[in-house]
Amino acid sequence: MPERIMFVQLKTGYDTDAGPCWIGRVTFTKTWRTADFHGRTLRRVTGTAYANFDANFYDVETNEGYWLSGPKRDRTDSRYRHQTPVVDDDVRAEYDAFLAGAPLPGRERG
Template structure:
């Protein structure tokens, strides 16, 4: 069974501060690709500029990483752009990653 994990996913194809979300990704058996939202991502293996994965169909570049306990997931913390959290992981994210439920 493929491994699933809550991750931070930011689209870097348009700018350094692209649309971002927290959601549950699924890793392939080999661990070489990640699936999320009907898309498949493969590693850039260190060849990306401010991105570590690309969408295999569109070539769009993404930053995908484990979410941080302090919520500062963006590479550029000065960005005030909102980070969406998928409803199906909302409670687990706040409880297990951030260590508190939202008020």
């Protein structure tokens, strides 16, 4: 299954871009419709299946909305508020290398 280092933010229960956020390893299924992050199964929002327009994934057990995206070198991962995400220990070296200019694992060609 494909793995990516991603920016992940909880959207449900918080004002715009005010939820807790992480930089962590996300594992996707072959179809990229389902992701595993911190033991949660997240499913991609499609059509009008999820009312929160600010989320692109939702937790299948709790229905909480999440935003998943590739991290940005300038650290402006959230759109309106600039909070510092918690960087998971298992991705810290790769994320620091990315911030210094290296490509992310699995994204060497873009």
